[in-house]
Amino acid sequence: MERWGADLYGDPCDGCGYRWSLTPHEAIRVLEGLPDRFRELLKGCTGDERHPDLAWGPIEYVCHVTDNLRIWAEGLAGARLSGEVHVPGYDPDLLAQARRYHRIAPAAALWSLERAATAWSDSVTAALADGVVLQHAARGAQRAEDVARNNPHDAYHHAWDIERIIASAR
Numbered sequence: 548m549e550r551w552g553a554d555l556y557g558d559p560c561d562g563c564g565y566r567w568s569l570t571p572h573e574a575i576r577v578l579e580g581l582p583d584r585f586r587e588l589l590k591g592c593t594g595d596e597r598h599p600d601l602a603w604g605p606i607e608y609v610c611h612v613t614d615n616l617r618i619w620a621e622g623l624a625g626a627r628l629s630g631e632v633h634v635p636g637y638d639p640d641l642l643a644q645a646r647r648y649h650r651i652a653p654a655a656a657l658w659s660l661e662r663a664a665t666a667w668s669d670s671v672t673a674a675l676a677d678g679v680v681l682q683h684a685a686r687g688a689q690r691a692e693d694v695a696r697n698n699p700h701d702a703y704h705h706a707w708d709i710e711r712i713i714a715s716a717r
């Protein structure tokens with residue numbers, strides 16, 4: 548089984564400081580505030596900024612956060628609307644390659660992120676109300692409340708990564 552959440556990152560997260568004790572609804576509010584934070588962070592970025600320890604630049608991280616939100620929101624919607632609880636997981640690096648993240652304009656990446664965040668918030672809120680439990684191929688059972696905390700952490704953590712990238716590119 549793949550490790551995830553506080554077990555993998557520490558509580559609070561060793562990197563970004565995210566606290567896993569947030570309630571699912573608090574975590575949803577964290578996520579809803581993040582598109583504005585990403586917009587602020589990307590001001591003045593060309594997309595070519597890099598950090599020596601990180602494979603991706605700032606735009607790639609925004610695109611990854613967007614796709615991650617879409618994929619999990621879709622999985623929860625599938626369980627709620629069709630009863631299909633099995634979700635396969637995905638390879639973020641292959642997806643980055645297939646979608647050519649490095650060619651996506653910053654304004655387009657932010658446009659997608661805002662819409663993905665709204666759709667995610669709707670899907671997670673409905674899944675929490677329905678008590679959805681996904682069966683993830685690599686992580687096992689993932690309750691709606693786990694997804695509600697995990698996905699905001701992914702976004703929050705990568706906002707921190709972007710801060711580090713920008714700081715190291717100065």
Ligand SMILES: [Zn+2]
Pocket residue numbers: 556560561562563564565700703704
């Ligand atoms: Zn973190």
